Amino acid sequence: MRRGNALAAIIVTALLTAGCGTQPVSEPAPRVPRVHDWVVVTYVAETPGRELDAMKALLKTELAADQALRDAGAGLIDGNEVGQGEYDLYFVGRDREAMWQVLRPVFDDAPVAWRRVELRHGLDDKDPTVFRG
Numbered sequence: 059m060r061r062g063n064a065l066a067a068i069i070v071t072a073l074l075t076a077g078c079g080t081q082p083v084s085e086p087a088p089r090v091p092r093v094h095d096w097v098v099v100t101y102v103a104e105t106p107g108r109e110l111d112a113m114k115a116l117l118k119t120e121l122a123a124d125q126a127l128r129d130a131g132a133g134l135i136d137g138n139e140v141g142q143g144e145y146d147l148y149f150v151g152r153d154r155e156a157m158w159q160v161l162r163p164v165f166d167d168a169p170v171a172w173r174r175v176e177l178r179h180g181l182d183d184k185d186p187t188v189f190r191g
Contacts, residue, residue, distance in 0.1 A: 095154035096178040097133075097161055098186075101145040101170055112145040112170050113138070119168040120147060123161050127151065130160045144173075154178065154187075 101116065103109040124135040133151020140146075151157045154177040165172050177187040 094150050094180060095133075095152060095157065096136075096176075096181055096183070097149040097151075097154055097157045098176040098178065099147045099149075099161070099165055099172050100174040100176075102173040103143045103145070106143050109140050109143055109145045113140055115169045116145070116147075119164060123147070123149070123164045126160050126164050127157060130156075132160050133157045158189075 101109075101112040103112060120135060120138070127133040127135070127149060132153065133149050136148040136150045138145065138147050149157055149161065158175065158177055165175075172191045174191065175189040176183075177189075179186075
C-alpha cells in the first residue's frame with residue numbers, strides 16, 4: 059500500500075508542476091499582415107561614422123512611433139539598420155500611406171531631422187514613393 063501511495067504522490071506532483079516553468083508570461087506577438095507595406099525612415103550622420111549618435115538620439119522617437127502605429131492599428135516597428143553613414147528605421151503594416159500619416163508628426167518632432175522616407179509595397183519595391191526631408 060505504501061508503494062502505491064508514494065507512486066500516486068509522485069504522479070500528482072509531476073502533474074501539478076508540469077508546464078510550470080520559470081519563463082515569464084508575455085503578450086502574444088502582434089499579427090503581421092500578409093501583404094507587407096513598409097515605411098523606411100532614413101537619417102544621415104552629420105559626420106561620417108557617427109550614425110550611432112542618431113540611433114541613440116532617436117530611441118524615444120522610435121518607441122513613440124511604434125506606439126503611435128500600434129494605437130492606430132496601422133502597423134509596428136520591424137527593426138533598424140545602421141551603417142555607411144545612415145540610420146534606417148523599418149515599419150511594417152497594411153497601408154504605407156496611412157502609416158506615414160501616423161509616423162510623420164512623430165518624426166517631424168524628432169531631435170534629429172529625417173533625410174529620406176520610402177513608402178514601399180513589399181520590402182523589395184523597385185519603385186517606392188520617396189520623400190526628402
